[in-house]
Amino acid sequence: MPSLLRLLAALALSLCAFAAQAGEVQVAVAANFTAPMQDIAALFAKETGHKAELTIGSTGKFYAQISHGAPFDVFLSADDKTAGRLVSDGKAVGTSLVPYALGSLVLWSPDAGMVDAEGKVLATGSFAHLAIANPKLAPYGAAAMQTLDKLGLAESLQPKLVMGENIGQTYQFVHTGNAQLGFVALSQVMKDGKITKGSAWRVPAEMHTRIRQDAVVLEHGKDNPAAAALMEFLRSDAAHAVMASYGYGIIK
Template sequence: MRLRLASLCALAIVHGGAHADNVSVAVAANFTAPMQKIAAAFEADTGHKAELSFGATGKFYAQITHGAPFQVLLAADDTTPARLVSDGKAVASSRFTYAIGTLVLWSAQPGYVDAQGNVLKTGDFQHIAIANPKLAPYGLAATQVMDTLGVTARLQPRFVQGENIAQTFQFVSSGNAQLGFVALSQVMVDGQIEKGSAWQVPGHLHAPIRQDAVLLNPGKDSAAAAALLQYLRGDKARAVIKAYGYSF
């Protein structure tokens, strides 16, 4: 299968736009901004068009297992792609970690969140936003952080829960929640926090957020799908990914 994927990639590169095709991609919500940039560059460089759908990884899993015709999944974790491989819904040899995510506690208000995250223990905020931990890996990581810090019981009555990390970010950016746990990629541009205030959560407070990509069964014979997975490993895509605060 690895040889087949390599052959498809080579075919896509050699023929370029002359044999351009579309690839349907399910993308974890935290990866929205970087993937939009990568997709534009991918189309310009290869002629293939990535048709992107953004949402919660857990919801994508349910859709894929019920027959949704996505060809590639860019998950917010490594367990969902592994489950899809185990379920016989994805190609085992195609799975790889395309990014390692960073969790931040963020407020749209400058100076509101301190650099050590002590606001979780001392703040008098009314609402704190988190993504649904059953659907969104960043939400699960947020609960692990609060459990580790021993603040879950005190803060739980103040939770505002988003279906995915994008909705969680909207709760905070709109002011409906004074602060919330979001992905660093949502608030970082060119290596800098764009606005507000944030605490970049130390990695030892939660399980690593390894984000894996995988080729789904409907994409097995797609040169565009194989080319996209190869493109994500390239220098151009990696520069974009790094600019949004991810590591590898």
């Protein structure tokens, strides 16, 4: 019995030490990365004991909020420019900036027969509304407009466009039927390497600027061990496996 008590006491002490080391990191997450980051945060907590509190939004709005002192520790951008701008502005730690994923744009509809494998439905105009994210705020919206320009359809489809503030709202427009189809992030309609429902055209990468997504530790989080731990975890095999399952290209 004494040995059992000693074992239980040692276990209690180790658990206390683990809890004492655990921290919390406030993370600003670009909307396209919502689902994978939720999965990664759960793995991160299990692996390290640290808790990642996620706030979801558009890259452009996060830039404005962080510039005005929003207390985030880590920023996961949807592009390869905004995090660097924050470094230049003195709002982020330059040595921490790393690319973490390559995003993919997809034309999607919840209707299984709506979108063909080559996106030719766009030229038919046989739909009332086409949803895209605001190209001034969201890199996926900018990629959508570049795609329409490349197809020579930007002007003719302008009256049909409905714009979401971010890619999350854009997905909701299509998901709820307020738009028959829309340009969304592949990660929003893919799980375990498969389109979960509806029909989709995966837009070829050459149709738009490459969607490289960067992560950075912000000034608010520069002394937070949990922030450093999260940045390291984003480059782990476990995190990469999650990203790949949602259709992201991996950057090592």
